[in-house]
Amino acid sequence: GENVGLHLPTLSVQEGDNSIINCAYSNSASDYFIWYKQESGKGPQFIIDIRSNMDKRQGQRVTVLLNKTVKHLSLQIAATQPGDSAVYFCAETLENTDKLIFGTGTRLQVFP
Amino acid sequence: DADVTQTPRNRITKTGKRIMLECSQTKGHDRMYWYRQDPGLGLRLIYYSFDVKDINKGEISDGYSVSRQAQAKFSLSLESAIPNQTALYFCATSDFAGEEETQYFGPGTRLLVL
Numbered sequence: 001g002e003n004v005g006l007h008l009p010t011l012s013v014q015e016g017d018n019s020i021i022n023c024a025y026s027n028s029a030s031d032y033f034i035w036y037k038q039e040s041g042k043g044p045q046f047i048i049d050i051r052s053n054m055d056k057r058q059g060q061r062v063t064v065l066l067n068k069t070v071k072h073l074s075l076q077i078a079a080t081q082p083g084d085s086a087v088y089f090c091a092e093t094l095e096n097t098d099k100l101i102f103g104t105g106t107r108l109q110v111f112p
Numbered sequence: 113d114a115d116v117t118q119t120p121r122n123r124i125t126k127t128g129k130r131i132m133l134e135c136s137q138t139k140g141h142d143r144m145y146w147y148r149q150d151p152g153l154g155l156r157l158i159y160y161s162f163d164v165k166d167i168n169k170g171e172i173s174d175g176y177s178v179s180r181q182a183q184a185k186f187s188l189s190l191e192s193a194i195p196n197q198t199a200l201y202f203c204a205t206s207d208f209a210g211e212e213e214t215q216y217f218g219p220g221t222r223l224l225v226l
Contacts, residue, residue, distance in 0.1 A: 008152060034214060043116075043202050043217030044155070089154055099170070100215060102154030 008087060010107040019077040021106045023090030028071065030092035034100070035064060035075045039086045047075070047088075077108075085110045115139045116218035118203050124224045125193050133188045133221050135203030143207065144186035145215065146170075146178060149200040158201075161186055193225045 013019045025033070031052040036044035050057045050064045050073075057064050063076040073090050087107050091100040116137045125131050135144065142163050147155040147170075157170030159178040167178060175197060177189045190197055200222055204215040 036217075041219075043204075043220050046214045046216065049214060091154075099157060099160070100155075102156070104152065104154045 008105050008107045010109060012109045012111060013080050015080060015082060015110055015112050017080055019075075019080045019084070019108060019110075021075045021077075021088050021108065023073040023075075023103050023106075025071050025073060025090070025092045025101075025103070027092065027094060027101070028068075029095050030101075031095040032093040033064070033066060033073050034091045034093075035062075035073075036089045036091060036102075037084075037086045038089065038105070044089060080108075080110050082110045082112065084108060116203060116205055116216055118201075118218040118221050120221060121219065122222045124226065126226050127192075127194055129193050131190050131193055131223075133190075133201055133203075133223070135186045135188070135218055137184050137203075137205045137216075137218075139205050139207070139216060140183075141205035141207045141216075142183065143205060144180065145204040145206070146176075146186065146188045147202045147204065148172065148197075149202060149220075155202060158188065190223075190225075193223075195225045198223060198225045 034049045035047040037047050038044045048059045048062050048064050050066050055066050061078045065074045087105045089105045090103045119134045145160040146158040149155045156172050158176050160168050161180045164180050179187045200220050202220050203218040206215040
């Protein structure tokens with residue numbers, strides 16, 4: 001298998017439970033944030049995004065929360081499923097640039 | 113992601129060899145990127161291109177070069193490969209049109225430099 005995420009922090013959850021993955025970003029000038037999911041052997045896949053003028057955005061089973069005061073981003077996955085097992089990365093984009101800055105990632109493991 | 117393809121998917125090479133990784137996209141996006149990913153780290157930007165005549169260095173461009181042959185093609189070259197370039201390499205595209213800034217990634221190329 002892939003070595004991606006070999007030493008990443010890991011979150012283990014029971015199938016059906018909700019998952020919360022956290023991310024701290026460093027640059028107060030970041031104005032756009034994305035969560036990516038990376039399954040073994042694949043490239044990162046877009047999950048959900050949020051702009052800095054929002055503090056919450058919902059998708060299908062996923063919610064992203066943004067707290068600009070403490071520069072914190074979280075991804076909530078409702079009713080976690082085995083197919084959600086992957087490494088999750090947050091990424092930020094500095095205002096007026098198109099360059100993504102990736103976090104180091106969190107491995108989500110879902111147990112039946 | 114079938115819209116962004118990378119070749120080869122796996123490559124083993126020796127120190128000092130020149131190799132090229134290729135990326136093609138059918139999304140019609142103007143912007144293309146090359147990243148590398150190492151264990152325990154997020155993706156780091158090597159080079160990016162906003163259109164055919166535009167090439168920009170990213171965070172870790174030393175030891176790499178790129179060529180944007182067409183809107184749909186962006187290749188990454190290692191002029192003289194070294195072992196610490198062993199990594200996963202990803203190509204990505206984006207459109208940066210209006211609210212859409214998402215980057216779409218290819219499946220990756222695993223490179224091993226002996």
